[in-house]
Amino acid sequence: MDFLNILSGALGEIISPTTAAYALAALGLALHFGYTGLLNFGQAGFMAMGAYGFAIATLTFNAPFWAAVLVALACSVAFAFLLGIPTLRLRADYLSIVTIAAAEVIRYIVTTNQLTDITGSAGGLNGFAGGFYALNPFPEGTYNLGFITLSARDLWVRVVAWSVVAVCCFIVWLLVRSPWGRVLKGIREDENAVRSLGKNVYSYKMQALIIGGVFGSLAGILFTLPRSSVQPANYGTELTFFLWTCLLLGGAATVLGPVVGAMLFWVVLSLTQGLLYGAIGAGYITFISIPQAGQLRYIMVGVALMLLMIFRPQGLLGNKKELVYS
């Protein structure tokens, strides 16, 4: 077993674009759930909207990079309206069921064979990230960051991904400190009290749903860029639940919590994968196979989610006084 390799692989996960995508999508959830109290279980649907909106705009309509990004964002805004109109007046558990159902509807639609020409059905789409890599200002070559060596392409996608995460974190930080953010927190604590102050709760909830959803769709684009491919199987309910694990790990009502949570999530997954696979390869562990080791890690995620919720519901960075659910 090569511990150094496993360790540097795990450290590399901290800055990987996938981690950035998870962090950004979880940040959207933080705005939904942590600050507004909306139980959105359909963040995978928002990510799929972003990824497919971007990919289809590029491939089917030959849109340039920026236009494709705008299409993706417009798709997620439309999706947020569709979700919000029937459910934001209802109790939280209705919103959770409708959002999870809507996300699955999206996944079924992009998987169906009837739309193969547009969505690529189960095989997905690929080869749409050329416009993004054409903008790469870094000259060809390899870049050594100490624990990881990157190509110019890898460096570019990481720089962009984490810049987007940083900007969005800053936006959320500004938003939740603003009067607007205070209304959101008020809705989370006591919706009727806010309503009695003359605020339009429905409209505030809708705005929060849209902003968090836009973060989700940006995350969907970031998620597909390094692979330059999008596959419907990646946008199932599991993705949403992994995002929730990241969010609750870091702390739901915090700005940096989702980022820390996503980093920790991927470092732990990568470490356990490296160690388990290494141990199996070296013959230390004989009673499970490589795919079973993969499943063991997801069992761990499930158990971690339960334990977190029971013993530290405010997450690593959260403040117990600011619990969403009392």
Added chain:
Amino acid sequence: MGLLFALLAVFAALLLSAPAGQAQTMAAPLSTSTPAPSPAEPTGTPESFPNTISGVLRNAGQPVAGVTIRATGEGFSGEAVSSATGGWSIGVPVQGTYEVELDVSTLPEGVTLAEGAQNPRQVTFANTSNAGAIFPLGAGIVVQTQSFGELLVERMLAGLSFGLLLALASVGLSLIFGTTGLTNFAHGEMVTLGAVLMFFFSGLGMPVWLAAVLAVLGGGLSGYLQDSGLWKPLRRRGTGIIPMMIVSIGLALAARYTIQLFFGGSTRQLPGARSPQIELGSVSISQNTLISLVISTVVVLVVAFLLLKTRIGKATRAVADNPALASASGIDVDGVIRIVWTVGGVLAGLGGILWAYYRPGVTFNMGQQILLLIFAAVVLGGLGTVFGALVGSIIVGVFVEVSTIWLEADLKFVGALLIMIIVLLFRPQGILGRKERVG
């Protein structure tokens, strides 16, 4: 908390003791829906592909062996030769549409394709990892085309059967929601557990009825242990409804992958999964679907009788109505909730077995596939109302099946979910729900 791990361990031990013959299939490829940190997916040999197109060739009741069948599509092509039992199976890498062609020149002498049979024919996967392709054989046999009315009746009958098996799961979910307020995302895994236990017990050589009874009891036990080990302590701690909902998501993930750990990623069939078609006039329905229809109708009627006529049923409805008041009038609320969890487990387990025959096949994520339909049924009928869940399930089941007349099979769940969203727009409390519940 210790009890929680005990629960997982019991569950693991049950599955661990699966017959050794299954060990080889456990190394099935990782499900593609789990994003792995390393993008490198293992590329399998054709035999290890997760999806199969299969069928059985028979001529006048006799299996036809040695016939070549080719499948092409999705940038892949593979072929298979029918075995001595007439069965054939082609592994394919992705679910999608394939063109399946029977090589007529390899048919034995005197055997021909039935008149009007499509060859090559299109085969499309419908959210399961197996797709069937039937080539009717035999001279003189004419493939009949159905009238719309017959097709509609046939789909309605199948939908009724599907809806009633959904009702088994959704009545349990609705009872649990009514008495505890918990939206249980782990209910799908309770459905899977019933089917997996049935597969395990029948693998030990037990007769079908005994395996089914034991599997259903196992489902009840899982409900009982869940409540005693996890949910009751959480209620004692005063955990809120939303944290409990998220705990149930964690439990669902842990349970799903625990099942996959021991059961593997492949689809396996319960005994008697291939059943003959029964002709009722001009409408044909498979024998299993009909049996499932009868079993679930009887069970639903029994549950309704228990709820309406017995002391414990009345106590359950009282707790669902107002736990504090029920407690004040001397009802043992925790006892009632324990019974509700156990009954919910029994019903979900039975629903899982019937779902395994309906699909057909047992997989680790079969419960997850219908969890949202169960939710849709419960929301349609009205969250927390038992008879609403029954009505909602039948609507969802019939709608899913009837919609396949117009919709591609891989979109059949979409209609049901959209119906749920639309109903919420106009009647948020559901069909039988009371307005106050929506809050």
